[in-house]
Amino acid sequence: MQSLIPIILFILLTFTANAVSPACDPGECLQESVFNDVVQQRLEILSYVFVAVVVIVSSASVWNAIKTEKWKKPLTTILIAVVLSFLVYSVLYYKWTGAETEGIFFCNEKGCFWAAHIHASINIKICGEDYDFLLETGDLAGPHTHKERGKIHFHDKIPVDEKRNLLDTTPLTIKTFTKTTGLQFNSTCLGNYCNGDLCPDESIGKVSMNVNGNEELKYENYVWKEGDIIEIKFR
Ligand SMILES: [Zn+2]
Ligand SMILES: [Zn+2]
Numbered sequence: 001m002q003s004l005i006p007i008i009l010f011i012l013l014t015f016t017a018n019a020v021s022p023a024c025d026p027g028e029c030l031q032e033s034v035f036n037d038v039v040q041q042r043l044e045i046l047s048y049v050f051v052a053v054v055v056i057v058s059s060a061s062v063w064n065a066i067k068t069e070k071w072k073k074p075l076t077t078i079l080i081a082v083v084l085s086f087l088v089y090s091v092l093y094y095k096w097t098g099a100e101t102e103g104i105f106f107c108n109e110k111g112c113f114w115a116a117h118i119h120a121s122i123n124i125k126i127c128g129e130d131y132d133f134l135l136e137t138g139d140l141a142g143p144h145t146h147k148e149r150g151k152i153h154f155h156d157k158i159p160v161d162e163k164r165n166l167l168d169t170t171p172l173t174i175k176t177f178t179k180t181t182g183l184q185f186n187s188t189c190l191g192n193y194c195n196g197d198l199c200p201d202e203s204i205g206k207v208s209m210n211v212n213g214n215e216e217l218k219y220e221n222y223v224w225k226e227g228d229i230i231e232i233k234f235r
Contacts (some may be wrong), residue, residue, distance in 0.1 A: 010054050010082045033155035034115040038104050039096045046092060050085035057081040101226045105164055113157040114166065120152045120228040122174075124183070126191045127199035127234060133181045143177040152177055152224065174230070175220035187219040190234040205234045 058081070061074030096104070103116025124131040138144030141156045159167040170176055178185040188195045190207045199205050209216045210231040216222050224230065 010051065010086060013086055033117055034113075034157045035100055035104055035117050035155060038106050038115055042096060043089075043093060046089060050089055054078070054081050054085055105160060112160050112162065112164075114160045114164065115155075115157040116226075117153070117155040118226040119154075120224045120226070120230055122150050122152055122177070122230045122232070124190070125231075125233045125235065126193060127201070127203075127205060131183070131191065133183070138177070138180040142171055143180060145181070169223045172223045172225075173220065174222050174224060174232075177224075178220065185220050185232065187217075190232060193234045199235070203235070208233050208235070 058074075058078045061077045065071050065074040100117040103114050103118075105112065105114055107113070122133075124133075132149055133145050135145055135147055135149070143152050143154050145151060146153055154172060156171065158169075158171060161167055166172075175185065184191060186207075188207060193199070193205055193207075195206050197205055207219070209219055209222070211222060211224075212229050216230075222230075
């Protein structure tokens with residue numbers, strides 16, 4: 001019976017750690033993301049492995065104690081097994097759940113994927129006026145917005161090759177996002193204006209794009225990254 005206590009304790013601690021899953025971002029709950037699914041799945045497998053380890057170690061120690069009739073040693077062994085398992089579990093828990101932006105690479109029968117939760121800031125000005133994207137718009141399986149203005153979210157999976165290069169960058173191009181939100185954008189047009197059109201103040205406008213302070217000539221084909229500050233203007 002005594003040998004069961006550490007096992008029960010371990011299971012309880014494991015479930016406590018599982019229950020304290022990553023908190024929701026302002027405006028969104030991470031439970032919906034592929035990244036989280038993969039992490040949860042890995043943690044689940046890990047907890048079973050550790051429970052199995054503790055059960056095996058405990059059984060062996062108890063078996064040994066019955067034979068030798070020495071009860072102090074097995075209890076120490078079991079305690080060490082529980083503490084070590086829980087420490088390793090905690091370290092991996094923090095490592096995996098904290099790796100959202102770098103994402104997680106995983107493979108299944110459909111191939112290999114990169115799952116991450118990344119964000120970029122996007123500011124659009126048309127003839128000096130701020131353009132606001134709709135909030136809570138876009139498919140969650142692609143780039144979308146939540147409750148904050150000017151912030152693109154992405155938390156789906158993207159196919160990768162064996163060197164972890166993205167096989168399809170389309171989901172992260174600016175055009176995928178602007179199309180989702182219904183805004184026309186390319187190297188010559190933004191919204192209802194195209195190069196050479198007059199703004200209401202009679203000035204001749206032109207489309208320009210800056211990413212993190214540098215001019216970006218890929219325009220709608222630019223593949224955005226975590227933390228990008230994107231500015232698009234027609235002026
Ligand atoms: Zn989201
Ligand atoms: Zn997000």
